[in-house]
Every structure is written in C-alpha cells, then in structure tokens.
Amino acid sequence: MDDFDFDLPREMIAERPATPRDASRLLHVPASGGLADLGVRDLPALLAPGDILVFNDTRVIPARLAGRRGLAGIEVTLHQRTGLARWKAFARPAKKLKPGDRVDFAEGFSAQVAEKGEMGEVILDFDRAGEDLMLALEAFGKLPLPPYIRQGEADERDTGDYQTVFAREKGAVAAPTAGLHFTPDLLAALEARGVKRATITLHVGAGTFLPVKVDDTDDHRMHQEIGVVTPEAAAAVNAARAAGGRVVAVGTTSLRLLESAADPLGTLQPFDDATDIFITPGHSFRLADMLLTNFHLPRSTLFMLVSAFSGLERMRAAYEHAKAAGYRFYSYGDCCLLERTPT
Known part of the structure; x- marks a missing residue:
C-alpha cells in the first residue's frame, strides 16, 4: 500500500x-x-x-437517510440494490442494529434490518418497492457527497x-x-x-x-x-x-x-x-x-x-x-x- x-x-x-x-x-x-x-x-x-x-x-440517487430505531438515531447510506425493495447499506452506528429491527425514516416510511454484515453493512427491506421507493428517497433522502467534500454534506447546488x-x-x-x-x-x-x-x-x-x-x-x-x-x-x-x-x-x-x-x-x-x-x-x-x-x-x-x-x-x-x-x-x-x- x-x-x-x-x-x-x-x-x-x-x-x-x-x-x-x-x-x-x-x-x-x-x-x-x-x-x-x-x-x-x-x-x-x-x-x-x-x-x-x-x-x-x-x-x-438521494441515498443518505436519517432515521430512528426507537429512540436511537441511525444514519444509513444505501450502496447496492439487490431487489425491488431490498438494499445493502452502511449504517452508523451499526452496533445499535440487529436483524428484525425496524428503522423509521419518516411517518409511514421505514425499513427492516434483514441481515447484518461486517464493517457496518446491513441489508434493509423497505416498506415499498421500485418507483415508490425512489419517490420516498427523493422526498426524505440526501445526496451522498464524498466525505472529503464539505464533510459529505450536500446542499441545493450539489443537486445539479x-x-x-x-x-x-x-x-x-x-x-x-x-x-x-x-x-x-x-x-x-x-x-x-x-x-x-x-x-x-x-x-x-x-x-x-x-x-x-x-x-x-x-x-x-x-x-x-x-x-x-x-x-x-x-x-x-x-x-x-x-x-x-x-x-x-x-x-x-x-x-x-x-x-x-x-x-x-x-x-x-x-x-x-x-x-x-x-x-x-x-x-x-x-x-x-x-x-x-x-x-x-x-x-x-x-x-x-x-x-x-x-x-x-x-x-x-x-x-x-x-x-x-x-x-x-x-x-x-x-x-x-x-x-x-x-x-
């Protein structure tokens, strides 16, 4: 290296x-x-x-989502779609999650933890699929800028x-x-x-x-x-x-x-x-x-x-x-x- x-x-x-x-x-x-x-x-x-x-x-896509598991705040960044409603994602802090947990991102918009992997990776099953899921991401997600640009925090200008x-x-x-x-x-x-x-x-x-x-x-x-x-x-x-x-x-x-x-x-x-x-x-x-x-x-x-x-x-x-x-x-x-x- x-x-x-x-x-x-x-x-x-x-x-x-x-x-x-x-x-x-x-x-x-x-x-x-x-x-x-x-x-x-x-x-x-x-x-x-x-x-x-x-x-x-x-x-x-707006792949960064802020949510909650109960009272605990959770942020996930989707990184690979594996089904119409299923995504691999990186979660922070992942230690607060286990299979079967539900993460709520907005009222009526959530995902269940299907599996938990290494290095903070989880597999999420969302409560909607396909274009309906994309519409929810557009409404509640954020653009995932690289961490070396403004600490990964996108603004309206980055959308274009x-x-x-x-x-x-x-x-x-x-x-x-x-x-x-x-x-x-x-x-x-x-x-x-x-x-x-x-x-x-x-x-x-x-x-x-x-x-x-x-x-x-x-x-x-x-x-x-x-x-x-x-x-x-x-x-x-x-x-x-x-x-x-x-x-x-x-x-x-x-x-x-x-x-x-x-x-x-x-x-x-x-x-x-x-x-x-x-x-x-x-x-x-x-x-x-x-x-x-x-x-x-x-x-x-x-x-x-x-x-x-x-x-x-x-x-x-x-x-x-x-x-x-x-x-x-x-x-x-x-x-x-x-x-x-x-x-």
Missing part, C-alpha cells in the same frame, strides 16, 4: 466544480514523452475521428452539480465524476470532430469511498456494483474498434465495467450483472486505449487503477506535476487524459 501513497495539501481538494463544467483543466499524459497542461475544451483535438468515448449514464449531463439510469450513490466535465457544447464539438459515443451503466456504490485497510493489495475486497452493457452499446464499441478507432473510457467506472464485460480477445460482450473487479498494476487491459479521469485519493483503489493503466512511476510523476501546477483534485476537481502504457 505504501507504493500508492503521496502527500496532498488540503487546499488542493476542490469544494465546487468549475463553472462552466468544461472550463476545468486537463493534464494530458501520453504513453511516453512530456506532459501537457491543457483544458477540457482541448479534448476534441486530442482525439481522432472514429475514436469512441464510453460514458457511464448512471444517475445519483453532482450529476452528469447524460445521467439517466437511477441507482448510483456516487457520481462518475469524469463525466461531470462534459457540457452540451463540448459534446457537440466532439461529434463535429467525428468522435463516436456509447453509454454503459455502472451504479457506483458507497464502497468506492471506503479506505483500504490492509497492507497488501492482494488482501483487499472490493464491494460489488451492478453494471449493464446493452447489446447496442457493445456493438458500437466493437464496430469503432474494428474500424481502427480508439476506445476512450470516461472515468474509472466505465473502465472497470469495460474490463468486466470484455472477453479475452478484447471484444465487448453484453453484460447485466454485478462486478467486483479490482485493478492493480500487472493487470492486462483488454479493451480501453485511453482513460479520462479525475485526480484520486492517495492509497485508494482508484489511484491503483490509474497506476495499472499508465504505470506507477508515470502516475506518481504526473501527480507531482499536477500538485506543482495547482490542479484541483478529487470529485469536483480537474482531470487527466491517460494513454495506456503498452505491456
């Missing part, structure tokens, strides 16, 4: 996104050669006609800021943050450039915020997340690749789903399942040629992923450059365009 550590001053963590979104800075990290300080609006010039951008179209312009499929509890940089104008410029587009869905879970508590990455267990690659999306990516276009994953969530759904020959297959893929240096990538991503936490699974994609020493150097150049870090920060280092 010490290989993936670095120092970052607190003031470099972005509290709000750039305005407009595509005004963010972009650090271009080619497979070899020098780094380039650019802007997100330079992205069309960095791509070629026939390349394909793969976006994650998940939509963040923390969704991508192409967010569609409800189910995430964290935004696919590389997608936050895109605007209708930037998408139009990419289309005019001849860059193709495909959307897949990975419902990002709260497990993405969990710290790695082991010394050896081999001992870390990733939480599952639900992903969907439609036959149409798979066909679009495969056709672009067959025609010589590069596959550009927009965000680590898109990359993780592409790697989960690609076969050993690099052909993207339709997918509708859970994935707990954990990508560390030494991983042999099957499909993506480039990755657009934000700057990540030290000692995080996401910094391990980008180190696997572009090389650990290359990424350490890129992050030191970004720190010296004043880039803004994490979910609301700037981004980098990485080219995959050949293995």
